[in-house]
Amino acid sequence: MDAFLHFFEVMPVWQKAGWIVFCIALFWILEGYYSRFHLKYKKWKHAKVNFGLLGFVMVINVFFGAATTGVFVWLQESSFGVLQLFESPVWVKLVLSLMVLDLIAQYGVHYFLHKVTWMWRLHLVHHTDKNVDVTTGTRHHPLDFVLRELFALLAVVIMGMPISYYFFYRILSVLFTYWTHANLNLPFWLDKGLSYVIVTPNMHKFHHHFQLPWTDRNYGNMLSIWDRIFGTFVYDDPNKIVYGVDIADHTNDESLLVQLNIPFNKTVKSKKS
Template sequence: MESFLRFFETMPIWMKAGWVFFVLALFWILEGYYSLIVTPYKKWKHAKVNLILLLFVMIINAFFGIVTIGVFVWLNESQFGLLHLFDAPIWVELLLSLLVLDFIAQYGVHYLLHKVTWMWRLHLVHHSDKHVDATTGTRHHPIDFIIRETFALIAVVIMGMPIAFYLFYRILSVLFTYFTHANISLPKSLDKALSYVIVTPNMHKFHHHFELPWTDSNYGNMFSIWDRLFGTFVYEDVRQIKYGVDIADHTNDTSLRTQIGMPFNKTIHSKTKA
């Protein structure tokens, strides 16, 4: 296990970036053969704004990497965090760390992004996509992404986890992000069975429905247990899903300028979602 985790600790940057594009390309291709929702749209034009936002995210991530290294150096020197208060097998420590990261840096912050008005206005960019596919997983306003990364570091500090745990989480998070947003159709029985433990493509699509109450449901990224525990889990008929978000349907979801400026667009009345 230690040698397995050490691999992620020494993983070169080009391999991490390659993983992002490999997983994105894999699910983007699979969508063409196993589509959940078949709608005519220009796939490359749709992907353009999402991929540019991905570029912004990767640039921000590079700067965050410097802060992250500083945090892990401090944790190593101070021995701060819950993991230093007890002895457990490394796999138990890893599982606990993944659960806390998923709860704080995914479910928790995602819930706040929907419930806090100024945060919701940033998160609107993600929900404004009218054709959800694998590239939608990359669609985040830069400030939205900074908030998410800040919460991830908070989880890291609380647990006092080693950097290998965090990097492994990042690799898994990329996989789940593109898997759950991909426009792919799993057998309904398999998707529903998996949704008892992990977030599945069908489950997450209800979150991208254009209006309440489904929009404020299924906040999880990897584990579905948080939505089940806190009463935010939904699993209905996927044929009823319509993508986008009602309060911003009048905006252009393929315009980068429109999307970057969406949080400050006074024609969008966020009170509907507050």
């Protein structure tokens, strides 16, 4: 187990970038054969703005990773965190760490991104996509991504986890992000069955419905248990889903500059408005 985790600790940047490319390519190809919705759009044109936002995110990720190295050094030297309070096998501590990261850095921050007005204006960019597919997983305003990273760091500090746990979580999170956004037509029984444990493509698509209350449901990324525990889970007929978000439906969802400006665009109303 130690050797397995060490691999993620020393994993070079090019391999991490390669993992992102692999996941996008895999689900891009599968969408071509097993698509859930027949979207009437130009796929490469649609992907352009999402890949543009991915570029910003990857740059931020490199700088953020370098800036937070000191936190992991401090955790190692200080023995701070929940994991230091008990003895258990490595795999137990890893599973607990992944669950806390999924709760705080995925479900938790996602909930606040919908409920806090100024945070929602950043997150709107993710919801303005009117043709949700695998590339929508890359569609985050740069400041939205910074908030997510800060919440992840909070989870790291609370648990006092080693950096290898965090990097392993990031690899899993990338896979789930593209899996849940991919336009995949899984058998209904399989998708709904899996949704009792993990987030599935259909389950997450309800979150991308253009109107409340579904927009404020299914916040999870990997585990669906948080939505079930906190009463934010929904599963209905996927054919009822209409992509986009009604309060910003007039914006150009395929313009990078328009999307970057959405948080500051006064013509885009908040949910409270």
